[in-house]
Amino acid sequence: MSTEASVSGSLRRRLALTLIGGAAVLAVLMFVAVRNYAVQVAQRGQDSILAASVTSMLDTASLHDDAVEVDLPYAAFAMLSTPADDRIFYAIFRDGAFLSGDADVVLDPDARSIPQFQSARVRQTAVRQVSASRTLIGADTRTDIQIVLAQTQDALSETLRQISRNAAFLGLGFFALAAGLSFWATSLTIRPLDRLTNSVTVRGPQDLRPFTKPVPDEMAPLVTSLNSLMTRLDQSLSQSEDFIAEAAHRVRTPLATVRSYAETTLQRVDKEENREAMRAMVRAIDESSRAAGQLLDHAMITFRADHLEREDLDLVALTTDLVTRLTPIAEMRDVSLSVLAQGKVRYSGDPILIQNAIRNLMDNALKYAPAESDVVIAVRSEPHIQIEVVDQGPGYPANQIDVLTSRFQRGENAGDTIGSGLGLTIAQDVARAHGGDLQLSNKAEGGACAILQLS
Amino acid sequence: MRYLAIVLIWFWAGLATAQEWEDRKVFNPGAATKLNIISSTDTTIFAPLIEDFLADRPSVSVEYWVTSTADIDQRLRATPEAFDVAISSAMDLQLKLTNDGYALRLSGVEHPAWAEWRQSLFAFTAEPATIVINRAAFSGQDVPQTRQALIEALRARPEVFRGRVGTYDVRQSGLGYLFATQDARASETFWRLMEVMGGLDLRLYCCSGDMIDDLTSGEIAVAYNVLGSYAAARIESRDVLEVIPPADFPTTMMRTAFVLRGTAEPDIAKAFVAHLLSLQSGDAAPVSQLPMLTTKDGTAARDTIHLEPALMTFLDALKRRKFLSAWEDAAIQD
Ligand SMILES: Nc1ncnc2c1ncn2[C@@H]1O[C@H](COP(=O)(O)OP(=O)(O)OP(=O)(O)O)[C@@H](O)[C@H]1O
Ligand SMILES: [Mg+2]
Numbered sequence: 001m002s003t004e005a006s007v008s009g010s011l012r013r014r015l016a017l018t019l020i021g022g023a024a025v026l027a028v029l030m031f032v033a034v035r036n037y038a039v040q041v042a043q044r045g046q047d048s049i050l051a052a053s054v055t056s057m058l059d060t061a062s063l064h065d066d067a068v069e070v071d072l073p074y075a076a077f078a079m080l081s082t083p084a085d086d087r088i089f090y091a092i093f094r095d096g097a098f099l100s101g102d103a104d105v106v107l108d109p110d111a112r113s114i115p116q117f118q119s120a121r122v123r124q125t126a127v128r129q130v131s132a133s134r135t136l137i138g139a140d141t142r143t144d145i146q147i148v149l150a151q152t153q154d155a156l157s158e159t160l161r162q163i164s165r166n167a168a169f170l171g172l173g174f175f176a177l178a179a180g181l182s183f184w185a186t187s188l189t190i191r192p193l194d195r196l197t198n199s200v201t202v203r204g205p206q207d208l209r210p211f212t213k214p215v216p217d218e219m220a221p222l223v224t225s226l227n228s229l230m231t232r233l234d235q236s237l238s239q240s241e242d243f244i245a246e247a248a249h250r251v252r253t254p255l256a257t258v259r260s261y262a263e264t265t266l267q268r269v270d271k272e273e274n275r276e277a278m279r280a281m282v283r284a285i286d287e288s289s290r291a292a293g294q295l296l297d298h299a300m301i302t303f304r305a306d307h308l309e310r311e312d313l314d315l316v317a318l319t320t321d322l323v324t325r326l327t328p329i330a331e332m333r334d335v336s337l338s339v340l341a342q343g344k345v346r347y348s349g350d351p352i353l354i355q356n357a358i359r360n361l362m363d364n365a366l367k368y369a370p371a372e373s374d375v376v377i378a379v380r381s382e383p384h385i386q387i388e389v390v391d392q393g394p395g396y397p398a399n400q401i402d403v404l405t406s407r408f409q410r411g412e413n414a415g416d417t418i419g420s421g422l423g424l425t426i427a428q429d430v431a432r433a434h435g436g437d438l439q440l441s442n443k444a445e446g447g448a449c450a451i452l453q454l455s
Numbered sequence: 456m457r458y459l460a461i462v463l464i465w466f467w468a469g470l471a472t473a474q475e476w477e478d479r480k481v482f483n484p485g486a487a488t489k490l491n492i493i494s495s496t497d498t499t500i501f502a503p504l505i506e507d508f509l510a511d512r513p514s515v516s517v518e519y520w521v522t523s524t525a526d527i528d529q530r531l532r533a534t535p536e537a538f539d540v541a542i543s544s545a546m547d548l549q550l551k552l553t554n555d556g557y558a559l560r561l562s563g564v565e566h567p568a569w570a571e572w573r574q575s576l577f578a579f580t581a582e583p584a585t586i587v588i589n590r591a592a593f594s595g596q597d598v599p600q601t602r603q604a605l606i607e608a609l610r611a612r613p614e615v616f617r618g619r620v621g622t623y624d625v626r627q628s629g630l631g632y633l634f635a636t637q638d639a640r641a642s643e644t645f646w647r648l649m650e651v652m653g654g655l656d657l658r659l660y661c662c663s664g665d666m667i668d669d670l671t672s673g674e675i676a677v678a679y680n681v682l683g684s685y686a687a688a689r690i691e692s693r694d695v696l697e698v699i700p701p702a703d704f705p706t707t708m709m710r711t712a713f714v715l716r717g718t719a720e721p722d723i724a725k726a727f728v729a730h731l732l733s734l735q736s737g738d739a740a741p742v743s744q745l746p747m748l749t750t751k752d753g754t755a756a757r758d759t760i761h762l763e764p765a766l767m768t769f770l771d772a773l774k775r776r777k778f779l780s781a782w783e784d785a786a787i788q789d
Pocket of ligand 2: 421
């Protein structure tokens with residue numbers, strides 16, 4: 001079963017991108033706003049100077065015997081001096097007829113006493129232009145003087161360029177700051193998640209206590225669901241453990257009772273055919289008992305392998321201990337068990353599983369090897385950590401050697417030895433749960449060789 | 456309407472070209488590229504500057520055309536493509552030409568901001584308008600150092616000065632008009648002086664040169680608003696004349712140059728202007744008799760007429776008409 005989560009997208013990235021995107025949009029908006037505002041202010045500045053200038057020019061207009069005089073004040077143009085030496089164009093009109101100035105300047109037909117501003121072109125140059133008029137009243141005449149004053153915008157555009165540059169720097173600075181802040185805010189926001197992940201990861205496999213550390217409001221539902229999931233898991237785990245133990249007990253006990261009755265009955269029965277029937281009965285009981293035991297062991301091993309609980313152990317000590325326990329059975333068959341090992345072989349694994357696997361292998365050796373033979377159990381740490389069980393029997397049936405580890409698979413040579421075909425399956429499951437495998441082979445000089453390799 | 460105007464201008468320009476040039480000289484004739492310089496500065500005074508420029512440019516020739524400041528303005532407006540560089544002492548006309556788009560922007564030419572306009576019009580001299588007197592007429596008398604003192608001196612001895620005072624005819628001379636308008640702006644004394652001079656049968660001249668000739672010959676005793684530099688340039692006049700920069704307020708003109716926008720030789724024209732500016736800066740050894748723009752120690756000539764758009768004020772037709780009629784009332788009294 002894969003423990004890798006299927007990943008789509010990243011909260012951190014999404015959050016950071018949203019924040020940075022927002023910051024970028026804001027920065028651009030700010031730049032545009034500042035620039036537009038600057039344009040308005042700068043334009044208003046130029047307009048007001050133009051207005052002042054044209055007003056001062058109009059102020060000097062006077063009527064003398066029906067002749068218009070305009071005595072341009074020196075200051076009118078002097079006030080239009082700019083650092084960029086902007087060009088100035090103007091024209092003076094009387095009732096729309098050109099009087100003096102630059103003939104290229106066109107009169108706006110509805111020039112009023114209030115200065116009117118517009119952008120125009122004079123001598124193929126873009127200019128800002130103001131038009132204003134004034135009514136002169138003579139003895140018996142009434143005439144309108146119009147003045148159009150235009151100025152190029154070199155200084156203004158230079159100012160705007162500078163402001164734009166500064167606004168751009170401001171925008172960039174704002175963006176950089178906001179980007180930094182959003183990274184910071186993102187990692188701050190994600191941190192409780194990381195912390196939760198961490199506290200889930202460091203827990204032992206058996207630790208199914210609820211999480212009690214405070215988490216942010218938004219994570220409360222997640223932690224609540226997690227806690228309830230773990231409670232349910234804990235319950236069902238302990239239930240199945242209990243169930244296995246209970247089942248083993250409930251099957252084995254009555255079988256043992258039945259078997260002892262059968263044995264006793266066998267003693268008392270004299271008729272040969274009845275004895276035969278009783279023996280078959282005992283044998284069937286033994287088969288069932290063995291099958292029940294192996295089935296429960298297998299179930300137990302499947303369960304434990306899913307929640308592997310490793311502890312440090314010495315494989316040599318573990319094997320020797322097993323050999324000691326099996327020696328009485330071996331002696332009954334005149335088989336000698338010997339352990340081949342040097343010093344200790346340290347390994348971290350589930351002792352119950354490993355013991356179970358080795359016992360199944362030794363069990364096979366005792367079952368299928370002939371009497372008065374040797375079974376050698378070698379425990380090695382080099383080149384790999386492995387336990388090898390070698391007997392002097394006929395070996396595995398060559399044509400079945402690849403399938404013997406399948407469930408309930410027994411060999412041709414099994415004959416009427418009692419067994420259920422789960423022993424090698426159990427040994428293989430244990431090896432795989434510890435990251436290794438079970439290798440079966442036959443020795444050239446005869447005899448089966450099973451290697452339980454761990455990693 | 457516009458075509459009619461163009462035809463008229465062309466026709467008028469044809470007339471103008473038919474007019475005599477004051478002087479005309481080709482430097483380094485026959486060279487591959489030619490620069491046409493139109494100028495109001497006498498050839499003899501300006502020649503050393505051109506020769507210095509041509510010294511290490513054998514492939515360039517210069518044709519130097521001399522005419523009055525007002526004529527320069529008219530010719531440039533009529534046929535701007537005929538010339539590459541314009542040099543004139545009438546700052547207002549030069550500034551107006553630049554304002555109207557006749558000048559080429561010369562990027563990379565370094566010049567103090569007060570002495571250039573739009574990086575197109577460059578000043579290269581600072582020349583005060585002066586009172587020049589014939590020493591003989593003032594023997595035994597105090598030499599007037601201010602306009603007020605001149606007024607008093609003229610009033611004291613009208614019999615000596617009648618018919619023997621001169622100044623520019625501001626109706627003809629662009630430089631004279633510039634000096635007069637700037638004087639009028641600066642002080643009322645100008646008008647009083649004009650009235651006193653007008654009462655003494657004021658003689659009017661087109662150019663500084665003629666005034667200095669008549670002063671030297673003793674034909675006139677006092678000339679007002681003459682370019683001191685011209686007087687100083689005349690060796691034969693040195694003992695006869697005295698040049699007095701008025702102590703009350705100076706009116707200092709800057710001669711200016713610009714490259715015409717339509718020039719066929721923008722690089723050489725620009726090099727010429729840049730060379731001119733470098734020759735006329737205070738730290739260069741003087742090549743010509745034209746006064747430097749900046750003084751030896753590098754400080755700017757002070758109190759010059761500012762190169763600013765306000766110079767165009769007095770060029771306005773209505774303003775000019777009004778000023779000239781006031782000037783005529785004062786200076787020409789029958
Ligand atoms: N040491 C051995 N020598 C020869 N054949 C063997 C040996 N060990 C196993 N086999 C063959 O492999 C078959 C499968 O063995 P396995 O241990 O899985 O089942 P089993 O011994 O028949 O039953 P049980 O579940 O009771 O162990 C056996 O039936 C037997 O034929
Ligand atoms: Mg077995």
